[in-house]
Amino acid sequence: MPTLNRPPLRVIVEHDSPMPMRDGTILRGSVHRPEEGGPFPALLVRTPYGEGTFRMIPVIPALEAGFAVVLQHCRGRGSSDGEFRPWLDEGADGHDTIAWITSQPWSNGEVVMSGMSYLAGCALQAAATRPPGLKAVVASMTPHDFHDGLKxxxxxxxxxxxxxxxxxxxxxxxxxxxxxxxxxxxxxxxxxxxxxxxxxxxxxxxxxxxxxxxxxxxxxxxxxxxxxxxxxxxxxxxxxxxxx
Known part of the structure; x- marks a missing residue:
């Protein structure tokens, strides 16, 4: 009978971890990271759609690849404070979130952002601010023109x-x-x-x-x-x- 020699992957998870923004607003998210080893690069995903969106994120494959995973609620959504203003705050908030990640003792200073649709837009808006530590963006199904092609x-x-x-x-x-x-x-x-x-x-x-x-x-x-x-x-x- 075929057998798989797979040791358990022990993970530390922090729910509703507070992440302060430059204007004092507190955004929150879940931080998943391997219990052993480190420091780790981080995969950051930001969403305005609530907790259910995070269930589609490949957290386990990212952890197995040696990443920490940060799943954050956008301003004014989920467990984050503030008022949600579509697209207006995503660049600055993404920039400040990356700065928070790279300041953590478990971080190696490298961040990758990913997502689909609005989540991908969050990643691209953050990338436009050129935050130190952001090494790559994996964006899919998001508009290049918010007028022609979206609305x-x-x-x-x-x-x-x-x-x-x-x-x-x-x-x-x-x-x-x-x-x-x-x-x-x-x-x-x-x-x-x-x-x-x-x-x-x-x-x-x-x-x-x-x-x-x-x-x-x-x-x-x-x-x-x-x-x-x-x-x-x-x-x-x-x-x-x-x-x-």
């Missing part, structure tokens, strides 16, 4: 992707505010819940079209109320909606 395609506004990303960030912002003990604005929680669950879960919405517009027994389906054969309720908080 506009051939001059047309990409409403679908913009709406989806904006709604997701609104929900993450509400979650972060609640964890920080702040009370969201009246109606914001209800509005975001309705957007988030439609149409995937088909959550009931008081502003949903009538059976007549959906093609029910009371009348024919109208083209204005449908898209690809499915009814679309009016967005909560807009004129004519009662989800406020």
């Amino acid at each position: 506009y395609h051939g001059g047309a506004f990409a409403l679908g992707s913009a709406l989806n990303w904006g709604a997701m960030q609104a929900m993450l912002g509400l979650q972060h505010a609640e964890e920080a003990g702040r009370t969201p604005a009246p109606g914001s929680r209800r509005s975001c819940r309705c957007w988030a669950t439609r149409p995937r879960r088909r959550a009931p919405c008081p502003s949903a079209p009538s059976p007549a517009s959906r093609g029910g027994a009371s009348g024919p389906r109208t083209r204005s109320a449908t898209r690809t054969g499915r009814a679309w309720p009016r967005p909560c908080g807009t004129t004519g909606s009662r989800c406020r």
